[in-house]
Amino acid sequence: AQKVTQAQTEISVVEKEDVTLDCVYETRDTTYYLFWYKQPPSGELVFLIRRNSFDEQNEISGRYSWNFQKSTSSFNFTITASQVVDSAVYFCALILLDSGGGADGLTFGKGTHLIIQP
């Protein structure tokens, strides 16, 4: 069975510091997608990025960047120059193709609570 591990339960940094959230996944499948979601204090889940197993290119979007390394089964997320509004719980997740040709649901890590102090 697949598994996603976010070893950092909580991280607290001062505003403007850079911070990296770690994500390690386990699966025997060769076709899968990885995701990051943000859950702010208001509770909704906000999609941040999706990456398929065949695309190891890193991605940068503004202050956010993601590093996908299949060799270490990791998909880490870095926030540069953090801001108070980045305070949230961040989830890494994995999805596999099921036998019927659809998706069998996301497997989530337990989340990292990021606190950005002013």
Next chain:
Amino acid sequence: NAGVTQTPKFQVLKTGQSMTLQCAQDMNHNSMYWYRQDPGMGLRLIYYSASEGTTDKGEVPNGYNVSRLNKREFSLRLESAAPSQTSVYFCASSEDKGTGGLWSGDEQYFGPGTRLTVT
């Protein structure tokens, strides 16, 4: 577009009572999901429906039933609520089928959640 809507937003049940959580999406998505979120546990998949007319168990299906009423709606039923089912429940949907019906692994769009307390 309303996206994914869930009703109710909050609910308190007594042990043994039943209820149905409603979910609807207006994005014409093929796949729909139900998750529960418990403190320190992340989200866990209860049931999913890869397409209209099909449903499958996820990681934690015991105590729940689902119905994919049509392409838009996917309901979750608790037949006899237990305190262990106190949780926040999220419904989600995704396209998941790209060109030629191939799996596209699209992102899931989540509803606002239902906070359920069973006493």
